Amino acid sequence: MDWWWQTLIGLGAALLLIWLLLVVALLVVKPERARLKEALRLLPDLVRLLRRLAGDRSLPRGVRVRLGLLLGYLAMPFDLIPDFVPVLGYADDAIIVTAVLRSTVRRAGLDAVRRHWPGSDDGFAALTRLTGLDR
Template identity: 75%
Template sequence: MTGSFWWDLLIGIGAALLLSWIALVAALLVARPRGGLLREALRLLPDVLRLVRRLAADNSLPRGVRIRLGLLTVYLALPIDLIPDFIPVLGYADDAIIVTAVLRGVVRRAGLDAVRAHWPGTDDGFAAVVRLTGLDRR
């Protein structure tokens, strides 16, 4: 095989990674909380992280929910962000957006009672989580 094959392969892999990253950023933009909810999500992040840890450790929840929460915990622990912090607005908000998107699915599947039982924060904070996850529209 010639050297051009390897360059073509590297360029192809690089292009695929770039397109994947663009698709993930677009998905984050679509899934982000609207209006003041993003600011609220950032404010609640410490309590939400404790909630995620508690829910992931609850053996009474479905395995799929616990796996999603475990994967979310691993993502949050990684030093590499999907969107670098130097990008305005989304750079610092990507973790909050991803947590909100995962919690929407997890909370809908685990139920409001399970989330309430594990919520470590205030009642106002819990009400904000209910708004963020869309449970207030049910």
């Protein structure tokens, strides 16, 4: 067998293993249904926030690239875990968004996120509570 076939098969197996590990992690963590519903209500404001942060030239380039990649991921028509899978279907998106937002706050500061937040103060409070940014 050619080396490129072996590489392709190895890459496919690695991606499958990573996907399975993500599914297991989501099953273990399994977010509460109430928190997930609250997060879904914030989605329109969150997408606008991500777009505004990604376009802010005052933020470090790495942060903007990360946010742009996240927006691309959210726009993809397929998911790591399909949305029809109860609870876990939306949890993968919520976990990835939370990780990127925490990373953004570490690099750019909570003030940058607050400055670009398009929603209400209650929505921002819910966002910081859901993502653990208030700690």
